[in-house]
Amino acid sequence: MHEIPYEEILDNLRALNAQRVLIQSPEGLRREAEEIARFLEEKSIDVILHGEINYGACDPADREAKLLGCDALIHLGHSYMRLNLEVPTIFVPAFAQVEVIPALEKNLEEIRKLGKKIALVTTAQHIHRLDEARGFLERKGFEVLVGRGDSRVSWPGQVLGCNFSSAKVNADGVLFIGSGYFHPLGVALATRKPTLAINPYSGDAIWMTEEAERLVRKRWAQVAKAIDARSFGVIVSTKKGQLRLAEARRVVGLLREHGKRAELIAMNHISYGKLEGFSFDAYVVVACPRVPIDDYENWRKPILTPREVELLLGLREDYVFDEITGTDRDFDEPMGVSVHGPKAGL
Incomplete structure (x- = not known):
């Protein structure tokens, strides 16, 4: 289950005077998209559900929203990314309703193998639990670093599938909280430091060193x-x-x-x-x-x-993971806002 801030979404749409909206969602959040649609239609807002595959905040359906005559786009499941969009876009991260402390407690001895000074990172789905996780680890004697990252990420400690700038701090190792394989693998490749991935759903811990190699x-x-x-x-x-x-x-x-x-x-x-x-x-x-x-x-x-x-071409010798950074392109007049989290501006 995920937290959906219905009233906050509605407030943003009313501020935009939006009468018709397109809701874009990844496959894992299609039911939540339907629930948002039902809620908004009860408030007399015309809703269209976007059925194409979505790859992240880097893949907004703003062109389709404009073509369909929509006044706004709701982009569900990902955090704000600064882009020059064709319609106002509301980014809704959809925070996961799962506790992270039990999984950390279970794997405390594995975490200690990272060293005393650790970098702490996660994805948008668990970013609302990061302060809680940091406090727990500090009480256990760790020095916890949460990197700010570049302009492509919305929150300190957040990593994307293409950007691991928040993990690049002066730490002994990196602790990733979240499910999935690609994000912690990218962290390990980008930082070249011991990386431990802890899944808050299953409680499992996986070292990424061998996977990266x-x-x-x-x-x-x-x-x-x-x-x-x-x-x-x-x-x-x-x-x-x-x-x-x-x-x-x-x-x-x-x-x-x-x-x-x-x-x-x-x-x-x-x-x-x-x-x-x-x-x-x-x-x-x-x-x-x-x-x-x-x-x-x-x-x-x-x-x-x-x-x-x-x-x-022989221009480098060591393997480097490809990343998209906040300086890869120029941005003008972004038309996005994040909800249920730090505002990123209209």
């Missing part, structure tokens, strides 16, 4: 497969929060400087099936780093990140 070996294998590639399709995303056109052009320039043929390809939903007609020997995804890491087995040709291109 296993992933790096797989990524090096992709780089090796691309050694003989002479042509590259460099994919740039049209999703507003993943648009890294300057970085994509930089990658094209690097490849061409090293005698490779490289062309830009613009896509929204990135999948190999859509690219079958092209003749490129390999591809570079300059968008969400989860695409080349999660989906590489579905690609018949090598698929790299920008940092892996640098490895391929």
